[in-house]
Amino acid sequence: MPDRQVMSLSFPGAAISAIGAARRQVQRLAQPWLVQLVLRVALAVPFYKSGILKWHGFLQLNDTAIDLFTEEFKLHLPGGPYAFPHPAIFAFLSGCGEVMFPVLLVLGFGTRFAAAGLILMTCIIELTVPEGWPIHLTWLAMALGIAAWGPGRISIDYLLGDKAFRS
Incomplete structure (x- = not known):
């Protein structure tokens, strides 16, 4: 016993x-530097994969991208859904942002700007595909974390002087 x-x-x-x-x-x-790097890469992947599919060549959108914004995608606002105004412009801006912002994130260059751009894009995506909110919330959380705590040590921004880590 x-x-x-x-x-x-x-x-x-x-x-x-x-x-x-x-x-x-x-x-x-x-480690904070590793978490910041993984956040940047994890957020970059889905946007880059989506963006690269919109292009047929250098600054040439494919027809599918324009058709999506013309026929398929609608803004789900009160009283809607509504068609995108100027769908070719939205398709072009979307394609540019979905390629440019992820590249900036992975490089850690203009990181907070890129995160802010993806926050805006995520909000527009949520208005377009409201049933995707669980994944959109994840993207938003990652982008907010990157914007708040910066790129981390493994980044061009850090080498250029963005050494601030907010707590």
Whole structure:
């Protein structure tokens, strides 16, 4: 019976110790510079993949991109949905933003500007495809994190002097 009492007394201490060790390991792995780099790349991927599909050549949209903004995509606003005004312009701007902003994010150049651009794009995407809100919320959270905490050490912005890490 005394062995059982020793086991029950040592279990909470062992569990607390194991949790503390696991927490320290996670903190060692999740360095701010690594988190910032992974956030930038993770946000860049879906936008770049979508943007690259809109182009037929250098600054030449494919017909599908324009057709999407003309026929398929609608703005879901009160009283709507409404067609995009000037769909070719929206398709062009969308294609440019979906390629340019992710490249800037991955390079870590103009990072906060690129994140702000993707925040705006995400809001427009949400108005266009409201049922996609779970993934749009994820994109928004990543973009806000990048805008708030900056590009991190592995970035051109850092080399140029953006060393501010807000907490």
